[in-house]
Structures are given as C-alpha cells and as structure tokens.
Amino acid sequence: MIRRILILFSFMWLFMAITCDNEPYEGDVVVDEIDNCLSATELTAQALVDFANTDVDSYNLLCQAYRDALEDQIEFCGDENGDLQYIIEGLGDCVIDDNTNTTECEMAAEASAIALENLEDAITVEYTAACIAYREALENQIFNCGDDGTLLNLILELGNCEPEIFNVVGDWKLIVWQSDIPRDIDNDGIETSDYLTEIDCFNNETASFNSDGTGTLYYRESMEVEVSSPTNDPTDLEYSIECFEDIRTFGFTWTQEGDSITVTLDSDGTVLDFFRNGDVIFIAMRDFFVATSTSSNVDDIVQDIIWAYVQF
Known part of the structure; x- marks a missing residue:
C-alpha cells in the first residue's frame, strides 16, 4: 500500500x-x-x-x-x-x-x-x-x-480495459499536504514532504460532494508560519507556527469527466480542478505554503502544495 x-x-x-x-x-x-x-x-x-x-x-x-x-x-x-x-x-x-x-x-x-x-x-x-x-x-x-x-x-x-467510473459523491477529508521539497517544519530534526504531519492544525478540513452536482468545502483553521535561521546559516532553518480557528464554508457546483472533477465556487465563480487517482482525490494549490522570514539572511518561502483527500 x-x-x-x-x-x-x-x-x-x-x-x-x-x-x-x-x-x-x-x-x-x-x-x-x-x-x-x-x-x-x-x-x-x-x-x-x-x-x-x-x-x-x-x-x-x-x-x-x-x-x-x-x-x-x-x-x-x-x-x-x-x-x-x-x-x-x-x-x-x-x-x-x-x-x-x-x-x-x-x-x-x-x-x-x-x-x-x-x-x-x-x-x-x-x-x-x-x-x-x-x-x-x-x-x-x-x-x-x-x-x-x-x-x-x-x-x-x-472487460474493455476502460478504468471503472469513479463516483466522487460523499464526504472527503484532507489527509496530506504533499510537497516535492522536504522540510523540518516542527523542528524535530526530521524532514518530510508531507507538511500536514508537521503541523498541529488542519485536522478536520473536509469536502462534501452531493449527488445533485452541488457541494460544500469546509475550512476550519488557518495558520501563520515564520521561518528564521538561529545560526545565520540560510540552510539551517527553524519554523514557528500559529494556528487559528477560522471557520469558513464555500458552496460549489461540480461536474465530473473521468477522473477529473471541476469545482466552481458559488461565491465568485472560482474554478478548482480536482483529480482522482485510486482512492484519493487531490488538487494542486498554487503558492499555498507561505513562511515569512524573520532573519535577514533567509528568504520568505512561497511554494505549491498538493492537497489530498480520502473518503470517510
């Protein structure tokens, strides 16, 4: 597995x-x-x-x-x-x-x-x-x-060797923030590419897809991340994280074509492109992870993250 x-x-x-x-x-x-x-x-x-x-x-x-x-x-x-x-x-x-x-x-x-x-x-x-x-x-x-x-x-x-039609209807929970750059965000000496395991928040972010083509995204927290270098070495980074309760819901409509799920937010028409593989649906979040530098010799970190959800 x-x-x-x-x-x-x-x-x-x-x-x-x-x-x-x-x-x-x-x-x-x-x-x-x-x-x-x-x-x-x-x-x-x-x-x-x-x-x-x-x-x-x-x-x-x-x-x-x-x-x-x-x-x-x-x-x-x-x-x-x-x-x-x-x-x-x-x-x-x-x-x-x-x-x-x-x-x-x-x-x-x-x-x-x-x-x-x-x-x-x-x-x-x-x-x-x-x-x-x-x-x-x-x-x-x-x-x-x-x-x-x-x-x-x-x-x-x-059969005809066509992949089975995937049914996205149901409730999904965020389980992974995947990056291609491993980081030690919780300062325990171990780097990982799944940032969500390093952050003690975002433990209950969910999405619901209804059979009538509507749905809701549930966001329950937000965070602020700072990065510094205690040794003035730009490769020796230390992070601080603060999580905030921030309950927001976004209604949407959705359509599906094969493994691609297109979500359109009701509020402003923003389109989110989800993709399915196996039992996971995921979305690429551009410039989502932001860590503000508090050291003069360290740059701000802004990078993309893949959010992955599983059904529950």
Missing part, C-alpha cells in the same frame, strides 16, 4: 507540472522534458504489448526492446521509487538459457506475470495500455499453454 501511495504522489507531481502553467516549484520547466517523458511512457506501454506476445524466436529481441524502453522512461521521467528498475532487474539479460529447455508455454506465463505486475502498479493514465498488454499476454499464454478456463475468465474480467 505504501509503495502504491508513493507511486501516486510521483504521478501527482508530473500532473501538477503539466497543468499549473508549466511551472514547477523553482525555476522554469522545460516543456520538451514533459513531452519526452510522456512519449517515453507511451513507447514503454507499446513495448510491453509486443513483449506480451513473445515466443522463443522473438524473446530476446522483444525483451531487450522492452528493457530499453524502460531505461529511456527512467532517463526522461525518473524512477523515484525504483519501480521501473525493479522490472528491468526482473528481465535479467533477456537471454534464454538453452540448457533450461524453456518452453513457449513457460515464456508466455512469464510474460503474463510481468504484464500483470505492470497493470497492478499502473496509474490511471496508464491503465488502459497496461490492461491491453496483460490481456494480450493472457491470450498468448492460452495459445501456447492451453487453458482450463482460468485464463479466459481473467480476460473476461478485464
């Missing part, structure tokens, strides 16, 4: 970089790098489909092509949690040992296992490609191994 959450937040940062004026936290984003990452991801998905249909004669070539695609994806997209490298290591040297008398059936079963692992780890935008690759691997396994109905049932369960 932890591994999946880490993968989720890795995807969140890519999503935020693409949707928020193409600006990351610090410095300009190079749009070509984003395009290269997306292209590399698509090529990896296609290479997996090809590898899913491998046989003895084509195994080495298609395995190597898949491994190369994974390595390119790591180069252009990164691999923060090592998931892609884990797959590469599982592929080995892509050479079949003739002494093992590996059969077409054994190879097809191995390809199915790899495709299933990719499907289980796939984020929403990759689900369809990973599902198709797994389906084709199962079909290839049936061709080479036969089937007592078990593999066919797995194929039928996959």
Whole structure:
C-alpha cells in the first residue's frame, strides 16, 4: 500500500507540472522534458504489448526492446521509487538459457506475470495500455499453454480495459499536504514532504460532494508560519507556527469527466480542478505554503502544495 501511495504522489507531481502553467516549484520547466517523458511512457506501454506476445524466436529481441524502453522512461521521467528498475532487474539479460529447455508455454506465463505486475502498479493514465498488454499476454499464454478456463475468465474480467467510473459523491477529508521539497517544519530534526504531519492544525478540513452536482468545502483553521535561521546559516532553518480557528464554508457546483472533477465556487465563480487517482482525490494549490522570514539572511518561502483527500 505504501509503495502504491508513493507511486501516486510521483504521478501527482508530473500532473501538477503539466497543468499549473508549466511551472514547477523553482525555476522554469522545460516543456520538451514533459513531452519526452510522456512519449517515453507511451513507447514503454507499446513495448510491453509486443513483449506480451513473445515466443522463443522473438524473446530476446522483444525483451531487450522492452528493457530499453524502460531505461529511456527512467532517463526522461525518473524512477523515484525504483519501480521501473525493479522490472528491468526482473528481465535479467533477456537471454534464454538453452540448457533450461524453456518452453513457449513457460515464456508466455512469464510474460503474463510481468504484464500483470505492470497493470497492478499502473496509474490511471496508464491503465488502459497496461490492461491491453496483460490481456494480450493472457491470450498468448492460452495459445501456447492451453487453458482450463482460468485464463479466459481473467480476460473476461478485464472487460474493455476502460478504468471503472469513479463516483466522487460523499464526504472527503484532507489527509496530506504533499510537497516535492522536504522540510523540518516542527523542528524535530526530521524532514518530510508531507507538511500536514508537521503541523498541529488542519485536522478536520473536509469536502462534501452531493449527488445533485452541488457541494460544500469546509475550512476550519488557518495558520501563520515564520521561518528564521538561529545560526545565520540560510540552510539551517527553524519554523514557528500559529494556528487559528477560522471557520469558513464555500458552496460549489461540480461536474465530473473521468477522473477529473471541476469545482466552481458559488461565491465568485472560482474554478478548482480536482483529480482522482485510486482512492484519493487531490488538487494542486498554487503558492499555498507561505513562511515569512524573520532573519535577514533567509528568504520568505512561497511554494505549491498538493492537497489530498480520502473518503470517510
């Protein structure tokens, strides 16, 4: 579960970089790098489909092509949690040992296992490609191994490989403030990228989505943060936080298209773009975390935060 959450937040940062004026936290984003990452991801998905249909004669070539695609994806997209490298290591040297008398059936079963692992780890935008690759691997396994109905049932369960429609209706609670810059906000000597675990407030911020397309955001606290350097070293930071009761409610209307939820506030028409992945909905909050400097050699901190909600 932890591994999946880490993968989720890795995807969140890519999503935020693409949707928020193409600006990351610090410095300009190079749009070509984003395009290269997306292209590399698509090529990896296609290479997996090809590898899913491998046989003895084509195994080495298609395995190597898949491994190369994974390595390119790591180069252009990164691999923060090592998931892609884990797959590469599982592929080995892509050479079949003739002494093992590996059969077409054994190879097809191995390809199915790899495709299933990719499907289980796939984020929403990759689900369809990973599902198709797994389906084709199962079909290839049936061709080479036969089937007592078990593999066919797995194929039928996959359906048309469309992600299930996500129902956002219900009550949601804020659980994470995710950043790509770890900080020790509570001054305990441990940095973390989830700022909410460092702050003793915002413990009951919720959102309600009604079935009639209306809803309410509930904010119950606000805060002021100051940052200083007790040693006059700009890398040695100390924070002070003050939380205030600040009860506010914002009515809204909402629409949903796939995993995207568009919220429009009743008060002023402000549009908030939520996105869903797994059991989490999240929103990128631009310039949300602000820490005012009280030291001459320390700059104010202003950065983006991803808010993540789970249903309760």
